[in-house]
Amino acid sequence: MFKKNRRISLLNYWTRRYLLTLFIGLAIISLISASWIRHTAFENRLDLMNFIAEETVYRLTDTTGSNGPTDGIPGFIGNRERYNMREIDPILYVVDVKGNVLTSNRPMPPGSTNNVANLLDDEEGTKKILVEAEGKKTVQYVVKKKIERDNNVVGWVLVLEKKENLTKVQQEYGQLALLIGALAVLGWGAIYFLSKRLVRPIKQVAEAAKQVQEGNYTFDLPQNNKEEEIFELVTSFKEMANKLEQLERTRTELLAGVTHELKTPVTSISGLLQAVRDGVVTGKDAKEFIHMALLETTKMKTMVGDLLAFNSFAVDAIPVKLVTVNVNQLVRDAVAQWEVMEDEQNVKIQVNYLLESVNVQADVVRMQQIFTNLLTNAKQAMQEGLVTITLRQKLDSVIIAVKDTGNGITQEDQAFIFERFYRGENKKYAVRGLGLGLPLSKMMAQSIGGDLRLVESNPTGTYFEITLLKATTL
Incomplete structure (x- = not known):
């Protein structure tokens, strides 16, 4: 049929x-x-x-x-x-x-x-x-x-x-018929050749797509196409396949990572409490063990909270409370709160404020979380050093530049730092976490009408920019 x-x-x-x-x-x-x-x-x-x-x-x-x-x-x-x-x-x-x-x-x-x-x-x-x-x-x-x-x-x-x-x-008429016939054959040959040349890379991309569908990201595609559109198609597909491979690897590592990150505090808490219960430790040592168990509990609550917060932001389930606030004061309070919580002596923070008073639309709590993530990441990237925060204004926005003097993010990792659950090779085994800090910070910035982006990173430091919209004046 x-x-x-x-x-x-x-x-x-x-x-x-x-x-x-x-x-x-x-x-x-x-x-x-x-x-x-x-x-x-x-x-x-x-x-x-x-x-x-x-x-x-x-x-x-x-x-x-x-x-x-x-x-x-x-x-x-x-x-x-x-x-x-x-x-x-x-x-x-x-x-x-x-x-x-x-x-x-x-x-x-x-x-x-x-x-x-x-x-x-x-x-x-x-x-x-x-x-x-x-x-x-x-x-x-x-x-x-x-x-x-x-x-x-x-x-x-x-x-x-x-x-x-x-x-x-x-x-x-006979000569005309011969000429038209010759043109028809020549035209057919040219059309067939050009169509075949056009179809070949498309078929190769289609075959590569089947391999990607089956989970095989290792394939060869020619890079010598002279046609600009075909070259862009092949290049874009290879870049997409590389990113999918990286995301697939990240997803595979996610289960192991989350399991490990949650299992570690649970195991520690269980061991500490069993030691107290069985009388292995007593007196001051028992109190210290209980204190350590509470610290592990706090860490686990933080990780679970990050997971819940990220999922809530992903489905726009968390309301954002926008207020008009002076941007200098906003940054000053966020930095002061981080310094109190971290009590870090080896990391110095230098802030270059605006010379005039400028108001922005922001959620103070979310901005505090963004600064906490950026400053904590900067501290983890260097044993000691300087974080410079510089404010500058544009026509309708204010840019907050955050630069550190750490060891930077590798070129391979830079394209994935805002992907959920992604953790770079330098932090995967050195620092505990779920890889949600930067993705969650970017989502928070965007939820208040701004943005967070990586401007530059190299072995001498990393440079992020936060964009906030100016408050409208009536």
Whole structure:
């Protein structure tokens, strides 16, 4: 049974349509060319009939070699090959002023004299006539030229030919058909070659997509495509496949990472409490063990809270409380709160505030979380150093630049730092966490109409920018 949605290959699909377009175009060209050839042949043969008439008049009136119009038809008209008369064989009459046929280049059928007499008038030129012979009407053209001597008309030269002979161009049509056929074959070959060249990289990308679907991210795609669009398609697909491979690897590591991160505090809590319960430790040591168990509990609550917060932000389930606040004061409070919580002596923070008072729209709690994540990451990237926070304003926004002097983020990791659960190689085993800090911070910044982006990172430090919208003034 015929399937409505049956698929065909791209090569067949476009080749057929290109060929259809080519053949339609060639058919139109053929019709126009045939009409032009027919018209040109007709005009040329009429010109040839005029030449025959004029040459005949000249020969008959040439005083050096003839005695008048009764001397007969000049011999040149019999040499048809010489005068390109292969397709036509005109009838030539020499008549007197009364219409009597004096001579002709072929035997005259009965009644021809009367027909010739009817063609005479006082005008020279070419005329289209309708001739009836043997009960059949045919269209003919007649060329008339006067024979004059001593400024007196002494006769006429008439050259007649059928229209069908004047427009017959069998040889030219054959040449045209050969040319059109050659163009069709050449066009088909060019279309097939170009379509095949276009289809090849698309098929390669399609095969690579099947491999990606099956979980195989190792494939080869040519990078030497000269066509810009094909090159961009192949390059973009390879970049997408590399990112998918990285995300797949991250997803695989996620389960192990989350399990490990949550299992570690649970195991610690369990061991510490069992030691207290079984009396392995007593007195001050027991209190210290309980304190350590509470710290592990706090860490676990923090990680679970990050997971819940991220999921809530991902589905826009957490409301954002926007307020108008002075941006200098916002940054000052966020930095002061982080310094109190961390009590970090080896990391110095330098803030370059705006010289004028500028208000922004922000959620103070979310901004505190963003600064906490950025400053904590900076502290983890360096044993000791300086974090510089610089504020600058644009037309409708304020930029908060956060630069540290840590060891930076590797080039391979920079493209994935805002992906959920992604943890770079430098932090994967050195620092505990779920890899949600930067993704969650970016989502928070965007939820208040701003943004968080990585500007630059190298072995001498990392540079982030937070964008906040200015508060509108009424």
